[in-house]
Amino acid sequence: MTGLAAMLFREARLRATNATFIFWDVIYPLAYLLVFGVGMSSALGGNFAGMGAGYSDFFLAGVLGMASFGIASNTAWSLFMDRDNGIFYEMLTYPLSRAALLIGKVLFNGLIALVQALVTVVLAAVLLDVHVRWGGLPLLVMAVAVGTAGWFFFYAIFALMIRRNDAFNTVTSIFYFVFLFASSMFYPVDPLPYAFRIAAMANPITWQVDVLRYATIGLGRPSTLLLEGLLFLGFSTASFGGALWALRKQE
Numbered sequence: 001m002t003g004l005a006a007m008l009f010r011e012a013r014l015r016a017t018n019a020t021f022i023f024w025d026v027i028y029p030l031a032y033l034l035v036f037g038v039g040m041s042s043a044l045g046g047n048f049a050g051m052g053a054g055y056s057d058f059f060l061a062g063v064l065g066m067a068s069f070g071i072a073s074n075t076a077w078s079l080f081m082d083r084d085n086g087i088f089y090e091m092l093t094y095p096l097s098r099a100a101l102l103i104g105k106v107l108f109n110g111l112i113a114l115v116q117a118l119v120t121v122v123l124a125a126v127l128l129d130v131h132v133r134w135g136g137l138p139l140l141v142m143a144v145a146v147g148t149a150g151w152f153f154f155y156a157i158f159a160l161m162i163r164r165n166d167a168f169n170t171v172t173s174i175f176y177f178v179f180l181f182a183s184s185m186f187y188p189v190d191p192l193p194y195a196f197r198i199a200a201m202a203n204p205i206t207w208q209v210d211v212l213r214y215a216t217i218g219l220g221r222p223s224t225l226l227l228e229g230l231l232f233l234g235f236s237t238a239s240f241g242g243a244l245w246a247l248r249k250q251e
Contacts, residue, residue, distance in 0.1 A: 006096065007104020014078070029067035030120050033059060037128065056128045060121070061213035062185035064140075065205055067116050068147040069179065073172055075109040076155030080168055083160065083250070098247045102240070106152040113148040114141060121216060136215035143215055143229075147208040150236030153243040160246035179205045184213075207232040 037056035083089070096104075117140060124130040155172065162168045180186075182196065183205040189197050200206050207228035214220040 005104075007101060008107045011105060011108040027119075029063045029070075029116060030123055032066065033063045033120065033124060033128070037063075056124065057130050057217050058188075058213070058219070059186070060124050060130055060132075060216050061209050063120060064117050064144065064212045064216070065147065065183075065185055065209040066180065067120070068113050068144055068208070069151050069176075069205065071109050071113045071116070072106070072148050072151035073155055073176070075106055075152045076159045077168075077172070079105060079156055080159035080162075080165075084165065089250070098244055102153065102156060102243055102247065103149075105156075106149050109152070110145050110148045113144050117141075117144045130217070132216055133218045136218065140212065140215040143208060143211045146233065146236055147212075150204070150208075150232060150239055153236060153239035156243040157239065157246045160243065160250060179203060183209060185209050204232055204235045207235070 033056065037054075037059045040055040040059070121130075121132055121140070125132045155175075158168060158171050162171065182199045183203045184200055185205060189200045189206065192200060210220055210228050211225055211232070214222075214225050
């Protein structure tokens with residue numbers, strides 16, 4: 001068994017011992033869509049932001065981005081706990097590359113993110129009558145996979161460098177609040193005040209969610225989305241490099 005396969009197997013075994021956690025990862029974003037999306041659609045009507053559809057259509061991509069972000073955060077938390085209880089340092093003695101350790105850690109959780117995304121999209125179309133662009137599924141799969149990995153690598157830097165549990169929780173909570181609300185996840189960026197619009201446009205969550213929105217309902221300009229996709233690939237690559245550097249600092 002290769003080092004990458006061994007890490008994938010280990011992560012799958014660990015997650016399988018807590019099926020409730022996997023169920024939560026898959027189902028809770030759909031609850032957001034059902035409660036928040038339905039309520040806002042009823043309040044705002046069926047032509048949100050002039051796109052000829054309800055808020056649920058717009059918010060679907062935000063829910064997918066939120067789930068990708070949350071699964072990556074939970075995966076980084078498990079890395080922090082491995083290091084906190086000492087198992088991580090034992091893993092450093094295993095015959096596998098540091099890149100394989102990071103990629104294997106996120107691979108199984110990336111598969112969970114893909115399952116979650118597909119379940120949410122199908123149920124959104126069936127239950128909420130969201131006008132899904134099914135031809136965008138390949139782009140959706142790519143955006144979810146790359147997004148989950150990129151956010152895990154970003155969080156892994158802090159999981160590896162921060163020593164105290166309370167400090168790590170504080171940092172991740174701040175990131176959760178800033179990244180999610182200063183983005184296009186819940187509302188369009190264009191009507192926002194200038195300072196908030198600049199912050200949202202510079203936010204990697206916005207880049208990912210905009211690509212997901214184009215993949216699911218076809219909203220957005222292809223030229224802008226190509227730029228945002230390339231920016232997010234750059235962010236993910238830089239985060240992987242940072243996580244690899246932080247991992248090697250542990251030796």
